[in-house]
Amino acid sequence: xxxxxxxxxxxxxxxxxxxxxxxxxxxxxxTLACRAILAALDDAGIAPAxxxxxxxxxxxxxxxxxxxxxxxxxxxxxFSKVGYGGGGSCATVAHLAAAIASGQxxxxxxxxxxxxxxxxxxxxxxxxxxxxxxxxxxxxxxLRPADEIAMLTRxxxxxxxxxxxxxxxxxxxxxxxxxxxxAAIMYDRPLTREMYMTSRWISEPLCLFDNCLETxxxxxxxxxSAERARDCRRTPVYIHSAAQGLxxxxxxxxxxxxxxxxxxxxxxxxRHLWKHADFTPEDVQVAQIYDAFTALIPxxxxxxxFCGRGEGGAFTEGGALEIGGRLPxxxxxxxxxxxxxxxxxxxxxxxxxxxxxxTAQVPGAGTCLVTAGEGVPTSALLLRN
Amino acid sequence: xLTPVVDDDGAPFWGxxxxxxxxxxxxADCEEPRFPPRPCCPHCQSFASEWRQVSxxxxxxxxxxxxxxxxxxxxxxxxxxVILVELADAPRIRLVGNLVTGxxxxxxxxxxxxxxxxxxxxxxxxxxxxxxxxxxxx
Ligand SMILES: [Zn+2]
Numbered sequence: 001x002x003x004x005x006x007x008x009x010x011x012x013x014x015x016x017x018x019x020x021x022x023x024x025x026x027x028x029x030x031t032l033a034c035r036a037i038l039a040a041l042d043d044a045g046i047a048p049a050x051x052x053x054x055x056x057x058x059x060x061x062x063x064x065x066x067x068x069x070x071x072x073x074x075x076x077x078x079f080s081k082v083g084y085g086g087g088g089s090c091a092t093v094a095h096l097a098a099a100i101a102s103g104q105x106x107x108x109x110x111x112x113x114x115x116x117x118x119x120x121x122x123x124x125x126x127x128x129x130x131x132x133x134x135x136x137x138x139x140x141x142x143l144r145p146a147d148e149i150a151m152l153t154r155x156x157x158x159x160x161x162x163x164x165x166x167x168x169x170x171x172x173x174x175x176x177x178x179x180x181x182x183a184a185i186m187y188d189r190p191l192t193r194e195m196y197m198t199s200r201w202i203s204e205p206l207c208l209f210d211n212c213l214e215t216x217x218x219x220x221x222x223x224x225s226a227e228r229a230r231d232c233r234r235t236p237v238y239i240h241s242a243a244q245g246l247x248x249x250x251x252x253x254x255x256x257x258x259x260x261x262x263x264x265x266x267x268x269x270x271r272h273l274w275k276h277a278d279f280t281p282e283d284v285q286v287a288q289i290y291d292a293f294t295a296l297i298p299x300x301x302x303x304x305x306f307c308g309r310g311e312g313g314a315f316t317e318g319g320a321l322e323i324g325g326r327l328p329x330x331x332x333x334x335x336x337x338x339x340x341x342x343x344x345x346x347x348x349x350x351x352x353x354x355x356x357x358x359t360a361q362v363p364g365a366g367t368c369l370v371t372a373g374e375g376v377p378t379s380a381l382l383l384r385n
Numbered sequence: 386x387l388t389p390v391v392d393d394d395g396a397p398f399w400g401x402x403x404x405x406x407x408x409x410x411x412x413a414d415c416e417e418p419r420f421p422p423r424p425c426c427p428h429c430q431s432f433a434s435e436w437r438q439v440s441x442x443x444x445x446x447x448x449x450x451x452x453x454x455x456x457x458x459x460x461x462x463x464x465x466x467v468i469l470v471e472l473a474d475a476p477r478i479r480l481v482g483n484l485v486t487g488x489x490x491x492x493x494x495x496x497x498x499x500x501x502x503x504x505x506x507x508x509x510x511x512x513x514x515x516x517x518x519x520x521x522x523x
Contacts, residue, residue, distance in 0.1 A: 124456065135389040135399075136421055137481045139515060141459050141492055142467045147451050151469055155447040158502045201464070204450035204497070249427060256446075256469055256479045257420055 006276060010101035012229035012236035013093070013383070015044025015222035016348040021185055021339035024118040025216040032218035033062040033113035034070050040220040045233040046107055053078040053105030053223075055092040057342060059085055062113055078105040082244075086292055086373030087265065089343035090381045094242035096223040106224065112344040113218035121214075133251065146211055146293065148254045149375060150203040153295040156262055157205060162298055162313030164205065168196045170294040170329075171209045171336055173321035178333025181359040185213055186337040210294040212335035219344040221351065237354045240367075241277040241382040245269030254375045265378040266303025266371065273380050274305065279367060281305040284382075286353050286362040287327050287369040288346035291334040296374045297321075304369060304380070323360055331360040346370050347381070354385040386458050388513070394422040397436050403514035408436040409478055420478040441508035442521070443470040446479055450497045465492035470506055470518055485509075485517045495520075 017039025019025065019032045027035075041048055051073040054064045064079045078099040082088030089112070096108030123144045142148060156162045175191035178184035191209065199208040229236035245268035249258045274280065281304060289300045298312025306327060307315040320326040332338045332349035339345050350368040352358040365385075372379040391399050394410075401408040411418045412426040413433035425432055448468040453460045465483065472478045486494040488509040505521040 121454070132392050132395070132421070135391055135395050139387045139389050140467050140481050140483050141451060141455075141462075141465055142449070142481050143451065143455060143459060147449050147467065150449040151447045151467070154449060155502070158447070201450070201452040203452065204464070251421060256481070257477065259477055261479075 007097050007101045007239065007242060008276060008278075009238045009240055009384070010226055011097040011223055012226050012238045013221050013351050014224045014229045014232040014234060014236060015040040015042070015046065016220070016351050017041070017043055018183075018219040018345070018348060019217050021183060021215050021217040021341070022117065023185070023214065023216065025115065029113045029115050029218070030062045030066055030070070032216070033067060033111055033220075036113065036218035036220040037067065037071060037109055037111050040109065040222045043234060044222040044224070046222060046224070048072045049074045050107045051109050052076055053096055053099050053108035055080045055082070055095045055108060055110045057081060057085070057088045057092065057112055058083040059342070060112060067111075078108070082379070084373070084376040084378070086290055086342045087376035087378040089290070089347060089372040089379065090242065090370055091244050091372065091379035093221065093223060093239065093347060093381055094244065094379060097239045097242055100223060100225055106228070108223040109220055110223065111218065111220035112342050114341050115216045116340060117214045117216040144203070146206055147203045149293045149295055150206045151256070152254060152262060152299070152375070154205050156295070156298065156313070159262070160310035160313060164197070166298065166313035166316045167210055167294040168193060169316035169321060170291070170297045171196060174291060174330045174334040174336040176322060177331045177360045178337035181332050181338060184333040184338040185215060186333060206293060206295065212292045212340040213337070215339040215341055217339050217341050219341055219348055221347060235355045235385055237351045238384050239381060240384045241273050242380070243269040243272035244377070244379045245272070246377040250377065262299065264299060264303060264374050265376065266300050266374045266380075269378050269380045270304045273382060277382050284327065284367050284369050285365045286331060287329050288331070288334070288350045288371070289329055289369070290343045290346060290371050290373045291330055291336050292340065292373060294336065297329070300371055300374045303374065304371065323362060328360070328362050331358050331362065343372055350381070350383050354383055387456070394424060398422060399514065401436060402510060402516055405510045406438055407441045407508050407516055408438050409472070409475060410434050411437045418475045418478060439472055439474040442473040443480070443506050443518070444473070445469070445484070445500065445502050445504045445506060446471045447502060448484070448500050462491055462493045464497060466495065466497050466500055468500065468506070468518060480516065482516055482518050485519060486523075487519065488517065490517075
């Protein structure tokens with residue numbers, strides 16, 4: 001009997017696809033999903049009828065039945081949805097990798113389609129708030145994800161000397177990469193320190209430029225076995241390691257109630273991710289780190305082991321996140337400056353880096369970390385070529 | 386303003402708050418306090434719990450100052466403060482609230498530049514049963 005080898009390098013991303021990104025797109029989320037998925041299948045050179053697995057977010061409004069019916073997919077033998085908003089992005093790919101590596105399916109598609117730009121802001125809907133987490137926060141005016149993350153940000157500043165300049169370094173790196181990426185919403189909009197420091201507050205200590213964009217758009221990627229990927233038309237991007245993370249005693253959007261609220265789900269995902277990898281954080285040449293808020297980057301840098309606890313702010317100094325720096329980050333512009341589609345554009349940009357086709361290519365990039373939302377139950381991928 | 390959408394586990398907290406008491410769910414077997422409330426003790430798996438009164442003293446662990454866009458009633462008060470209080474009796478229990486100048490004072494009654502992490506605070510209760518916080522040394 002074969003000893004299970006896990007999922008290491010057993011599967012690869014063979015195709016990626018996306019729609020345009022804009023504040024408002026006229027087509028429906030379902031239409032956008034169909035376009036992105038067909039683009040990804042075309043990129044891989046795989047026919048829709050060969051797809052037998054799907055994975056997406058629980059917040060995704062286009063369900064498997066509708067997608068499969070519209071696109072002429074084959075019989076599906078695996079379909080999965082991952083919860084916790086932006087924490088689920090990498091897990092969609094991880095679920096497909098596990099399904100394909102274990103023989104439950106052969107061609108998987110993960111996708112996210114969202115009209116966040118033209119739709120309502122989720123926090124404005126007071127009717128659908130789950131009572132369990134919200135009763136302890138919302139009556140007091142802690143209403144939005146930005147408020148919840150700002151609470152951790154202020155504490156990180158107090159304990160470790162993280163500054164607004166550190167957060168600006170994050171915003172600037174993303175904006176600089178977006179200025180190189182014609183698909184990015186902020187392609188022709190440079191950011192200066194003056195603009196950042198004088199912008200309006202959203203939730204002190206977070207200002208406008210610490211918050212992600214609000215975008216309409218859809219993206220998809222195709223996962224197949226490593227063997228199959230080598231016969232596809234693009235350079236295979238192998239899924240080297242994957243992890244989800246829901247720490248013990250976690251709670252809601254952010255956890256103010258464990259021993260150490262500044263140690264979030266990233267730490268849990270990271271332990272599993274590195275345990276199953278052949279390389280370490282020092283070997284990662286480029287990273288796509290979930291950036292709904294700039295302040296998530298210091299927390300994630302610490303959680304994934306790029307620096308010590310409390311050093312995430314200082315890590316951003318000296319151009320570390322820029323091309324040529326220690327860890328070039330969010331090279332398509334990320335959620336802050338390319339598009340905010342629940343982090344799915346970070347996955348496709350990771351694939352581009354390892355194909356050598358990014359608009360801000362890191363020379364010779366061979367390894368890439370992609371992360372999902374920190375604070376919520378999360379997930380991450382280590383990709384290699 | 387939003388009122389708490391209470392669930393079964395949280396209902397006793399709000400019931401006591403309406404009587405002007407700050408009580409925390411505590412395991413009746415191993416005596417570990419826990420928050421937010423839940424049916425079972427994560428330390429010893431006991432389903433027996435009681436609600437123990439705490440002193441109502443604490444320290445500011447962190448705070449934010451929200452600005453619009455906000456829900457309309459909150460936008461009218463913005464900028465206001467939201468604090469996270471670490472209870473003196475149980476430091477791992479942290480409660481979200483507002484630092485105000487007195488019972489029933491609005492969310493924006495205290496200037497944000499008066500707030501410091503580590504400041505000692507004391508609970509007071511608004512007329513509608515929400516815990517609020519005042520500086521121990523105003
Ligand atoms: Zn117990």
